[in-house]
Amino acid sequence: xxxxxxxxxxxxxxxxxxxxxxxxxxxxxxxxxxxxxxxxxxxxxxxxxxxxxxxxxxxxxxxxxxxxxxxxxxxxxxxxxxxxxxxxxxxxxxxxxxxxxxxxxxxxxxxxxxxxxxxxxxxxxxxxxxxxxxxxxxxxxxxxxxxxxxxxxxxxxxxxxxxxxxxxxxxxxxxxxxxxxxxxxxxxxxxxxxxxxxxxxxxxxxxxxxxxxxxxxxxxxxxxxxxxxxxxxxxxxxxxxxxxxxxxxxxxxxxxxxxxxxxxxxxxxxxxxxxxxxxxxxxxxxxxxxxxxxxxxxxxxxxxxxxxxxxxxxxxxxxxxxxxxxxxxxxxxxxxxxxxxxxxxxxxxxxxxxxxxxxxxxxxxxxxxxxxxxxxxxxxxxxxxxxx
Amino acid sequence: xxxxxxxxxxxxxxxxxxxxxxxxxxxxxxxxxxxxxxxxxxxxxxxxxxxxxxxxxxxxxxxxxxxxxxxxxxxxxxxxxxxxxxxxxxxxxxxxxxxxxxxxxxxxxxxxxxxxxxxxxxxxxxxxxxxxxxxxxxxxxxxxxxxxxxxxxxxxxxxxxxxxxxxxxxxxxxxxxxxxxxxxxxxxxxxxxxxxxxxxxxxxxxxxxxxxxxxxxxxxxxxxxxxxxxxxxxxxxxxxxxxxxxxxxxxxxxxxxxxxxxxxxx
Numbered sequence: 001x002x003x004x005x006x007x008x009x010x011x012x013x014x015x016x017x018x019x020x021x022x023x024x025x026x027x028x029x030x031x032x033x034x035x036x037x038x039x040x041x042x043x044x045x046x047x048x049x050x051x052x053x054x055x056x057x058x059x060x061x062x063x064x065x066x067x068x069x070x071x072x073x074x075x076x077x078x079x080x081x082x083x084x085x086x087x088x089x090x091x092x093x094x095x096x097x098x099x100x101x102x103x104x105x106x107x108x109x110x111x112x113x114x115x116x117x118x119x120x121x122x123x124x125x126x127x128x129x130x131x132x133x134x135x136x137x138x139x140x141x142x143x144x145x146x147x148x149x150x151x152x153x154x155x156x157x158x159x160x161x162x163x164x165x166x167x168x169x170x171x172x173x174x175x176x177x178x179x180x181x182x183x184x185x186x187x188x189x190x191x192x193x194x195x196x197x198x199x200x201x202x203x204x205x206x207x208x209x210x211x212x213x214x215x216x217x218x219x220x221x222x223x224x225x226x227x228x229x230x231x232x233x234x235x236x237x238x239x240x241x242x243x244x245x246x247x248x249x250x251x252x253x254x255x256x257x258x259x260x261x262x263x264x265x266x267x268x269x270x271x272x273x274x275x276x277x278x279x280x281x282x283x284x285x286x287x288x289x290x291x292x293x294x295x296x297x298x299x300x301x302x303x304x305x306x307x308x309x310x311x312x313x314x315x316x317x318x319x320x321x322x323x324x325x326x327x328x329x330x331x332x333x334x335x336x337x338x339x340x341x342x343x344x345x346x347x348x349x350x351x352x353x354x355x356x357x358x359x360x361x362x363x364x365x366x367x368x369x370x371x372x373x374x375x376x377x378x379x380x381x382x383x384x385x386x387x388x
Numbered sequence: 389x390x391x392x393x394x395x396x397x398x399x400x401x402x403x404x405x406x407x408x409x410x411x412x413x414x415x416x417x418x419x420x421x422x423x424x425x426x427x428x429x430x431x432x433x434x435x436x437x438x439x440x441x442x443x444x445x446x447x448x449x450x451x452x453x454x455x456x457x458x459x460x461x462x463x464x465x466x467x468x469x470x471x472x473x474x475x476x477x478x479x480x481x482x483x484x485x486x487x488x489x490x491x492x493x494x495x496x497x498x499x500x501x502x503x504x505x506x507x508x509x510x511x512x513x514x515x516x517x518x519x520x521x522x523x524x525x526x527x528x529x530x531x532x533x534x535x536x537x538x539x540x541x542x543x544x545x546x547x548x549x550x551x552x553x554x555x556x557x558x559x560x561x562x563x564x565x566x567x568x569x570x571x572x573x574x575x576x577x578x579x580x581x582x583x584x585x586x587x588x589x590x591x592x593x594x595x596x597x598x599x600x601x602x603x604x605x606x607x608x609x610x611x612x613x614x615x616x617x618x619x620x621x622x623x624x625x626x627x628x629x630x631x632x633x634x635x636x637x638x639x640x641x642x643x644x645x646x647x648x649x650x651x652x653x654x
Contacts, residue, residue, distance in 0.1 A: 041448040093444070131444045142440050148630075152637050199647075200460060202632045205639060209646030232467035233460075235474070237647060244648075258478050262471035268543040280489055294547060301550040315628035317621045325558040333624040334631030340646045341638075348643055356634040363626060 026059060026103040026119030027052040034099045034124035039138075042093030042131035047086045047124070049101055055081050059103050062118070063088075068096040068126045091129040099124040137388040151362075152355035159351025167350055172311055172329035173342045179309040180217045183284035189224035190214065191283040191308075193274060193299065195290020196230040196267060199237050202337070203315050207290035208234070208241050209340030210313070214287060215245035219254055227260040228277065230270040235262045271295040275302040282306045288323065289313040289336065300326035313339060394445035394452040401430045402459065425642040431456065432640035475500065503528065572612055578602075579609025 030050040037044040047063065063086055064073040076099075079086050091097060103119035159165055183190045192214055194207040211227065218225040227242060229235035239260040246255035263273045275298060278286065286303040288296070289312065296312075296319040303310050304326045312323035313331030323330045331339055334356065341349030366385070373381035409423025438446045438453035446452050479493035506528035510517045517528040525533065561567040578584060584605070588598035638644035 039442055041442045041444040041451070043444075131448075132442050135440055135442050138440055145436075148633060149637055152634055156643065198460075198464065202635055202639075205647045206635055209644060212646040229471070231464075232471040233464050235471050236467050241647060257474075258481065261478050262474040264475075265468070265471075266540070268540045272539075272543050276492070294544065297550045297554060298543070298546055301554055315624075315632065317624045320624070322554065325554045333628035337628070337631030337635040340635075340644060344646070349638065352634050352638055352643070356630050359630050359634075360627065363630070 026105060026117055027055070028120040028122055029061065029101050029103065032099075032101050032122040032124060034097075034127045036127065036130045036132075037087060039132055039135040042129045043089065043091055045088045045091045045097065045099075045127055045129050047088065047099055047101065049084055049122075051081050051084060052103075055103075056105075058115070059105050062100075062102050062104050064100040064102075066098050066100070068098050073100055093129045093131050096126045096128045098126050140384060141387050147362075148359050151358050152352050155355030155358065156348050156351040159347040159354065162347070165347065165350050165354050167342065167353055170331070170335050170338065170342055172313065172331045172335065173339055175309070175311055175329045176214065176343065177217060179285035179287075179311060180214065180221060180223055182309055183218075184221040184223045186284045188284035189226050189281060190218055190285045190287070191274075191278065191281075191303075192225065192227045192287040193290070194227065194229065194234055194238055195288075195292055195314075196270065196295065197234070197291040198231040199233045201291050203291040204231075204234055206337050206340060207313070208237050210287075210289050210336075210343065211238055212241040212245050213340070213343040215242040216249050219246045219249035219251040222251070222254060225259050226277070226281075226283065228263045228270070228274050229261065230263060230265060230267070232262065232265070235260065267293065267295060271298050274299060278302050278306050278308070283308050286310045287312075288327065289331065289339070291316065292319050297322040297326065303327075392445060392450070394450070394455065398452055398455055398459070402427060402456075421645075421648070424648050425645070428648075429640055429642065432636065436640075472500075503531065506531065572616075575605060576609045576612055579605040579607075 030052055032047070032049040034045055034047050037046045049061075059081060061079040061081065061083075062075065063077040063079060065076045065088065066073050076088060076090075077086060088097075088099070100121045100123050102121035105115050105117045180190055192211055194211055195201070195204050197204045199205060199208075215225060217223075225242065227238050229238060239257075242260050243255055246252055263270050278299075279302065283303075283306070286306075286308045288300060288303070288310065292299070292314060296314070300310060300312060300323055310327035311329045311331070312327040313336040314320055314323060315333050315336050317333075320330065320332060324332075338353050338356070341353050370381055370385065406423055406427060409419060409426075413420035413423065434446070434456055435453050438451065441447065444451060448454075476497065479497045481487075482490045482493040483497070506526070507517055510526050510528050515526045517526055519525060519529060555573070559566070559570045559573055561570050579602075582602060584598040584602045585595070588594035635644065639647070
């Protein structure tokens with residue numbers, strides 16, 4: 001019995017030892033290049049290569065770097081096959097480097113016997129990161145911007161020379177004087193809310209420009225004006241605009257410091273304070289012009305419930321439906337930016353509106369051309385107008 | 389001292405030029421309006437140029453354009469001080485003059501001083517204004533979490549009721565446009581919620597039809613949102629972008645001065 005149990009083991013032990021198959025040799029990567037990443041502020045070098053065919057499983061690429069002419073390689077990164085590119089974002093601008101790329105086996109468990117084995121290393125030409133002067137990929141955007149600026153400036157020049165400019169009627173802006181007139185007749189105040197964003201938002205700048213015109217009108221009519229603010233920078237700018245408007249109309253005696261007031265930086269505390277002010281003081285005209293978020297509907301609905309004439313203006317489509325539903329007049333999108341020019345009736349400003357319309361017509365033409373081009377399979381057109 | 393080109397240029401444009409302008413403005417008032425226009429010109433120009441020029445001094449991590457954004461935060465901090473001063477002045481004036489609603493001003497000032505006192509207390513004791521190491525709340529944090537945040541949520545929650553009242557007004561079929569809006573809204577609402585399944589629930593023989601109709605409504609909703617709604621939104625966005633571009637050019641070139649409180653002659 002014992003012999004039966006032991007015999008097979010003895011037989012195994014006495015069998016001749018078979019040597020394992022030699023591990024597959026790891027190939028070298030193909031077409032390895034290193035070059036400065038274009039259109040950046042320096043500090044980055046792009047490495048590109050092609051994975052060799054029939055790459056065994058369980059291998060990675062070791063990326064190593066040495067400062068030229070030194071040959072002391074330091075490990076930089078481990079890249080999985082398939083990536084075929086790596087950006088060294090730790091390079092110093094102006095320092096010359098050389099890069100080394102090689103395959104290394106990492107498979108665990110090591111069924112192929114290549115763990116730790118390395119393939120032939122490829123070394124790149126010396127390369128350095130450069131601080132570039134121009135973002136080549138944005139050339140289309142630059143051309144479009146230059147064209148747009150040229151159109152606007154040409155239109156302004158034409159307006160300055162006295163050329164008659166037709167500007168379409170904007171109902172919401174024609175209603176400004178009507179709303180202020182109503183407040184004057186009722187002896188109630190005008191409430192102007194310049195949004196909740198800061199002066200780095202172009203909508204707020206447009207709103208403060210409109211506020212200047214509203215303030216001139218309230219100064220002429222002797223109507224009380226109330227401008228609550230959420231952002232401190234907007235508050236400072238709005239105060240200057242209102243003060244200057246009262247001075248310009250020759251009514252500095254009517255200007256009061258508390259007309260333009262700061263409320264709070266918190267969105268909903270601001271909303272609560274302004275809503276409460278609407279309900280308590282029942283202004284005859286409410287302007288909601290600028291950038292609003294979730295508070296848009298709360299403010300506009302509260303204003304609507306007080307029976308005030310409401311004029312709103314916003315360029316962002318997400319809050320526009322709320323204003324359209326609850327306000328008497330709404331300046332939609334570009335109308336907000338045109339408001340300052342429209343109300344001032346200054347030819348130079350109106351000229352820019354004309355230029356804006358010409359640019360829009362051009363854009364429609366480009367859009368239609370794009371639809372036709374893509375429908376005909378001309379994909380180059382998409383790349384032509386793609387922004388990066 | 390690190391005298392980077394970008395940093396030095398920013399200091400010259402945004403610190404020395406305004407200071408020189410203020411000094412000169414005292415002698416020649418007409419200059420007062422020119423300096424803000426010069427500052428606005430460079431403040432507008434730098435981010436635009438950095439869009440196309442990646443040079444480190446301009447667009448790098450410590451370049452002029454990112455640094456300008458940081459400076460804005462500093463300026464906003466000083467402006468906030470002006471704002472707080474304004475709140476204190478206006479509220480005190482209301483209380484002293486006993487103008488209508490003056491008790492609200494008293495509550496506001498009490499809150500302002502109380503929270504300032506709690507913040508100073510946190511600084512004095514070293515606990516700060518958040519949670520103490522033992523997990524307990526500092527007085528500042530307790531007021532913020534137990535009083536302020538619920539009040540914030542309350543105001544935000546009002547939105548649900550206002551949406552309902554605004555929708556009721558918007559969807560009244562007064563004219564052709566409002567009627568189209570009503571039909572579109574009915575489709576979108578029934579496509580977004582399982583309304584038909586809910587109505588058909590008591591009638592098992594209608595379940596399959598309701599599910600099919602609901603799927604159809606879902607597809608119709610997607611079409612309405614993607615095609616007519618998407619097209620209208622794109623139109624508004626393109627128009628607004630051109631308007632913003634035109635406005636930006638006017639501001640940078642000093643043609644639009646209304647935001648500075650200046651007229652064309654100034």
